[in-house]
Amino acid sequence: MSPASIPHPEAAPLEDTGRLCIHTITTRPWSLEDAVRHYPAAGVAGVTVWREAIEGRDPAAAGRLIREAGLEVVSLCRGGFFPHPDKRGRHRAIEENRRVVDEAAALGAPLVVLVCGADPAVPLPEAREQIRDGIEAVAPHAAGCGVRLAIEPLHPMYADTRSAVNTLRQANDLADAIASPAVGVAVDVYHLWWDPELESQIGRCASRERLLAFHICDWRSPTEDLLYDRGLMGEGCIPIRRIRGWMEAAGFRGFNEVEIFSTRRWSQDQGKFLQEILQAYLKAS
C-alpha cells in the first residue's frame, strides 16, 4: 500500500502552545528584544530567527538572549538564492550560504531554511541544476557544523525570482539526489496546500528523517498582494489541520511555526496580534 492510499485523519486540535514557534518576521515591527520579552509571556515555546532580526549583531549573543528568555531556537531563515546568470554570482551565493551556516551554528540554530532562488534570466531547468550544485557545495560545511539545511519548496508564483523549487516532489527529488544527512525539506502550507501530491510527498519523507520543518499561515480570498498578504490561521482556505495530520502521520514531532508576512498585520498593535496568533493557533491549526 503506498503512503498516498493510507487514509490519514485530520490532526486533533492543539491543546497547548508547547510546540508553537513564531518567526521573527511575523511580528516584524518588534526588535529581537521585544520578541523575546513578549513571546514567552504568551506561552510561545520556540522562535525561528530571520537574519534581518540579528543583522549587525553577534549571533552567539542573540542566541543566548533567546535561550535565557526560555525560548528554543528552531531555525535560521534564510539561506539559498543559488541561481545566478554568471559563475561569479553563483560562487558568491555559495560563500554567503557558508556564512549563513556559521551564523546558525553561532546562534545555536540546528537548521537553516533554504529559499533556493530563481532568476528571470536563468531558465528553470538550469536554475534547478544550479540549486543542486549550490546545496551540494554547502552541505559538507553544514554537516561539519552540526547544522541541517531544509529545502523549502515555494509557491509557483515565486518561480521567477525566489525559487525554482516549487513542489514537495521536487524538493524530495533534490534531497534524494544530494543524499546528504544534512539535507532535508521544509513544508509550508502556504506554498503547498494546492498540490494534489502533497499528502503522498509528505508520506515519502516518513522513513527518511528528512521532514525538518512545518510552517503555517493561511491563504486569504482574495489575496491582494503576491508577497505580503498572508492570512492568520483560520482566515483562509488552507486545511491546516489536515496537513498537520499528514505531517504527524509521517512522524513529524517538531514545532508548528507561524510565519506570516502581512503589511496589514504589521501595521496593527503587535501585542494584540500576538494574542490573535495564540487564539488562531489553538482554534484553527
Added chain:
Amino acid sequence: MSPASIPHPEAAPLEDTGRLCIHTITTRPWSLEDAVRHYPAAGVAGVTVWREAIEGRDPAAAGRLIREAGLEVVSLCRGGFFPHPDKRGRHRAIEENRRVVDEAAALGAPLVVLVCGADPAVPLPEAREQIRDGIEAVAPHAAGCGVRLAIEPLHPMYADTRSAVNTLRQANDLADAIASPAVGVAVDVYHLWWDPELESQIGRCASRERLLAFHICDWRSPTEDLLYDRGLMGEGCIPIRRIRGWMEAAGFRGFNEVEIFSTRRWSQDQGKFLQEILQAYLKAS
C-alpha cells in the same frame, strides 16, 4: 523511451501570423465590432470570443460577423466553475455549462475552454470530484453539439476561487478518467511554465488527440497583481518558444492564442497595443 526523455528543440521563430489568434479580452476596451475590424487588417487569423464580448447578443449573428470579417472562431471562453458548497449550486453550474455549449454551437466555435472552478468553502479533493462530475454531465451534450471541452489547468495561485485543477498532469488525469471524445486539455503558458513536468505532460497528450488549445502571454517580474498584470510575449521570463516546441513535437498544429489580462495594457491605445502584439508574436513567441 518516455516522452520526457526525448529532447525537443525550441520551436523555430514564427514567420507569419497565419496561426495567430487573439482573445477578445486581450483588447477588452474594444467592442466585438472594433475587434473584427482591426484584427484582420493587422493579419490576425483567429479569434477566441469571451462571453462578455457577446453578452446580450445573438451568438449566431456574432459568429457571422466574425467569419465575414475573415476571422476563424477558435473557441469560446469560458465554461466551468463547477464546484459549489451545495448541490443546487452545482446543478446550476451544469445547466449554465450546457447553455455555454449551446452558445458555442450557435457562434460556430468548435471549443469551449473550461476554467474548472474552486470555492474557498469546498476542500480541493471534493472540488476536484465536483469538477469531474460536472464535466461528465456536460460532455454528452457537447459531443451532440459537435463542441469540444478543453480543461484548462490554472496557476496554483487561483486554487482558492478559480480552479482546483492546477497542473497539466491533473488535467490529463481528469481527461483520462472522463474518457469522452469531447474532452481534452488547453495549455496556457502563464499557468504552467513553472511546472517541471510540463514537457512530459504535453508529450502525454501526443497520441490522444487531446491537446486542444495553446494560450500565450508572459510572466512579468515583478508581477504586481494576481489577476491583471500579465505581460506581452517577451516582457517576462516564460520560455514561450521552448514550450511551443513541445506543443508542436506533440503534434499540435492549432492557433497560438494571445490571452493577456492587463489593466496597464487596457489603459493604452488598443490600436497601438495590437501592433505591439504583432511584433511580440513574431519576435518572442
